[in-house]
Amino acid sequence: MGQEHVGELVVVTGMTGAGRSTVAKELEDLGYYVVDNLPPALLRDVVRLVDESRGTSQPVGVVVDVRSGSFFESLEANLAQGTTGRSTTLVFLDASDEVLVRRQEAVRRPHPLQGSGRLLDGLERERKVLADLRSNADLVIDTSALNVHQLTDRIAEAFGTPDTTGLRVSVISFGFKYGIPVDADFVADMRFLPNPHWVPELRPSTGRDPKVAEYVHSRPGAAEFIDAYVPVLAGVAGGYLREGKRFMRVAIGCTGGKHRSVAMTEEITGRLVELGFEARSFHRDLGRE
Incomplete structure (x- = not known):
């Protein structure tokens, strides 16, 4: 194509x-040109049309869903390195079956792979089709415990500054x-x-309170940890960058997630x-107790 692409492709x-429509709306709010429910075979055509009509600096977001068993192969072929000329991030949205069933029942819509069976049957087929795609995703977001605002915050955190090339770490x-x-x-387990x-005197407060933080950090083993x-995280982050991975999510747990x-x-x-990390x-x- 002979052009330098500045805008990324998400x-x-x-x-x-799991929240694809919510993510699409947030990307649009962030200045992305968004195409929803795009067949994977049309991915390169969409990028080409955006290049010609809006310029190569325009970031592009496309939302694709599963409709057939050839879904993964088609998407993989159209995401092969160099085919779009853009820096590409593959985002996979997931949630527990219980949550997905509740959401689908709330909107009274059948699952696209449900057929004449149960909603859970459709989810099972979908998980099988998407298993390899999930493992190859650059960013996996589990939306089971996220409301709409928290999910949009996650997307804004990840893509609000598309010119950022460093690693983005969420703790x-x-x-x-x-x-x-x-x-x-x-x-990591803080128990x-x-x-x-x-x-x-500390029970009502949270780990954000300076007295609680001082108590936690002064306990034997805390500073050493x-x-x-x-x-270790910094070393892995460097490796992630060398391998082209731009997101790292670190979970720190205790009994209730409060202190x-x-x-x-x-x-x-x-x-x-x-x-120097973002x-x-x-x-x-926090606040669930």
Whole structure:
């Protein structure tokens, strides 16, 4: 094509009901030219038309969904390196079957692969078709515990500055009793530290409170963990960049996601920022108790 492409291409796919339409709207708000429900075979044609009509600096977002067994092969062929000339990010949206069923029933729509069977049958077929695609995605977002605003925040965090070429690190606190984030690249368990929940004057506060943070960081093993763990994350981040991976999600857990994980998440995020990484903290379960 002979042109330098500045605008990136974001391809959004994933499970039916996991939030593709929400992501499409947010990308559009971020200045992307968005095409929803695009057949994979037309991907390169859309990029070419945008190049000609809007210029190569225009970022493009396309949303594709599963309709047939050849879905993955068709999308893979049209995403092959160099075919669009753009820096491409493949985003896969997922959620638990329970959540997907609830969302589909709420909108009273059948699953595209359901046929004459149950909704769960359609989800099972879809997971099989998309299994390889999910494993090859650049960014996997589990929307099970996310509301619309939290999902749009995740997309804005990832694509709000399309000219950023560095690694984007998300550090999320969570409570093990609410489940481990399935889209995390790393999971660390802070339950080896004493729980501020059992200190009456600290119990009502969260890990954001300076007194709670001071308590957590002063416990035996806390400083040693931070000093050892942050260099590991920094080293892996460098490898991710060399391999073209631009997102890293680190989950820090404790029992309820209120004290220890929150305090340690804030400290890890701050350390990564000091090292020059684009890092942000997110507290998934804060306020759930």
